[in-house]
Amino acid sequence: MHPLRVRCAMSKKPVELTLAVEHLSNEGLGETVIPNHDGAPPRTVMMRNALPGETVDARVLKRRKGVWYAECATAGEPASPMRSPSACQHFPRCGGCSLHHMKEQDALQLKQSQLQQALAEHNIEPQGWQKPVRINRLGYRRKARLGVRCVGEHVFVGFRESFSNRVARLDNCVVLTPQLSGLITPLRSLIGQLSIASKIPQIEFAQGDSTAVLMIRHLQPMSPQDLVLWQQFEQQHAVIILLQSGGYDTLQTLDGQPPERLGYQLPNWGLHMQFLPHQFTQVNLEMNQVLIRYVLALLGNLKHKKVADLFCGVGNFTLPLARQGAQVWGYEASADAVAMAEENAQHNGLAERVSFAALDLYTDSQAAALPVQVDALVLDPPRSGAGPNLPRWLADFKGDRVVYVSCNPKTFAADAVHLQTAGFVLQTVGIFDMFPNTTHVETIGCFHRTGAHADG
Ligand SMILES: C[S@@+](CC[C@H](N)C(=O)[O-])C[C@H]1O[C@@H](n2cnc3c(N)ncnc32)[C@H](O)[C@@H]1O
Incomplete structure (x- = not known):
């Protein structure tokens, strides 16, 4: 051309x-x-x-x-x-989203074709496709890490610009929840008044059902006057400010206390989940409930069944599985997420139904084998996929169903090859629009064992 x-x-x-x-x-x-x-x-x-x-x-x-x-x-x-007309005044300069200019149906089609391509590259042919699921295009995002940049008098708070490393100048963000979005402009003006404005590289946002938290990364100590400004901000905007001078273990409130928990309800299962602001939780909690419902539907009757929930975080799938009557083993690398999962089980009255362990499922020798014979496997790994132990888990596993939740079509497709080798077919697969207006896509696949269990 x-x-x-x-x-x-x-x-x-x-x-x-x-x-x-x-x-x-x-x-x-x-x-x-x-x-x-x-x-x-x-x-x-x-x-x-x-x-x-x-x-x-x-x-x-x-x-x-x-x-x-x-x-x-x-x-x-x-x-x-x-x-379609963009709902965002900062698109396309802000690199936080890349699909505001597309109609929703076309954006969904683009995401589904990413998955189709990835599966085709590995010769995986699903038996059935679930129609793409969408629920909320704007105001869904409860977690975000925003950069901070000071240029002379001006303070920018935002995602990185597209095709650049610069922090975009945002006044608001339509994919964040309205409460989080409404904090961006006041934050810019507050940071401009701090004695260490240029020593704040980033701010992380996390919102539970009732409270929002801002984690302020700072490279130098705040002055007493800076602390007063943050206290006023906290009161005026009904948020909790956490100061972070180093890693997440340094997070503390303005009066030096450890961070409080946030929470979200899973009303269909009568569960109240708690998490610390830095811990992994799904960014779109409305879609999260759809995911859980779908995973449970794929697994069918769970009464007296044994299930392994690998990469379980704070128990987001583990506890609904247990509530449906299963005995569940949840594994996860982050020890503090496992501690939170145990507390979540305790305060929801499910401690007898679950066992958690902090294990690096890629590298710990204990993670090479499944803990017990289970009837079903739930996998919800990070972008890098289920990891090198997947073939061994499948060789151990005598059940007939694996439900795989994925945030990366490429690793999902590569792992599907191991499942196929172990005698499973991809019975049904579909995308869930967890991150509308971005190209990120959440996939759920249900693998079913067809014939004889292929060893290795
Ligand atoms: C996509 S999240 C899913 C968490 C949980 N299922 C949920 O729905 O909230 C992936 C989880 O895998 C954990 N993880 C990452 N690498 C891991 C590893 N090598 N071994 C075990 N867990 C790991 C992360 O800490 C995170 O909690």
Whole structure:
């Protein structure tokens, strides 16, 4: 594809091109390949806020490994039928989201095709597809890490800009919950008044059902006057401020106390879950309830069944499984998450039904084998996948059902190969839009053992 127009290509000024957008990448970027000069290989241009079929004015912002990354504006009609007006005034400069310009159905299709491609690359053919599940496009995000940048008098608080490492200047964020979003502008003005404004690299947000917490990472001690400002902020905005001078073990309240717990309800199972602000919890707690319901439905009647819940966090799946009548073994690398899971079991009256252990499931020798013979396996690993012990767990396992919750289609597909080798078929799979407007996708697959148990 030849650019329709090129400006400034030979000068130091940014290259500007008028281009027809050919494809949509898995990252939600418009993509076009243009010829290079002097017989060099063609060049790929990746464009934010551009959709296939559109003609755009692109301005190159970054060049990396022969690829040009460009911002752009539509240069003419017609806009793609996939285009929808963005609900975010900071899109596409803010890199927190990349799909605000797409209709929801098309964004879901893009995410599902990521999963389809990943499975096809490993020759995994699901027997059935669950329709993509969506519930809330905005105001869903209860956890976030925002950068802080001071430039002269100005303070920026935000996600990184797309195609750059700079902190975006945000006034609000429509994917955060309204309470968290409403804190961004007041935070900018408060940080500007601190004696150590430039020594605050980031702020983490975490919100439970009733309380929001801000974890303020600071590289130098706060002055007494800084502490007064934070106290006023706490009262005015009904949030809890935690100061963090080093790792998470340094988190403390303004009066030097350890952090309090946050909580969320799982009303369908009569559960109240607690967690510490830095601990892993699902960012979209409404969708989390949908995930739990779906996982339980896939497992069917759990009365008197034994289940292993691997990568269990603070017991988000473990306790609903136990509430349905199963005996559950929950494993997790983080010792403080395991301690919280045990407390969660205790205060929800399920201590007799669960056993937790803090184990690195990738490396601990004890994690090479399943603890007991279980009837079902639930896996909810990090992005890196279930890890090197998966084939051994499957060799031990005599049950017929594995439910796999994944935040990375690539590792899900790679792990599906081990399941296939062990005699399982992917009976049904589907995506859940846990992170709308971003290209992140949550997948749940149900694997069913078909024939004889293949060893190894
Ligand atoms: C996607 S989260 C799921 C947590 C939980 N199932 C939930 O729904 O909240 C993945 C969990 O795996 C844990 N994890 C990461 N690497 C691990 C490892 N090597 N061994 C065991 N757990 C690990 C993380 O601490 C995190 O709690």
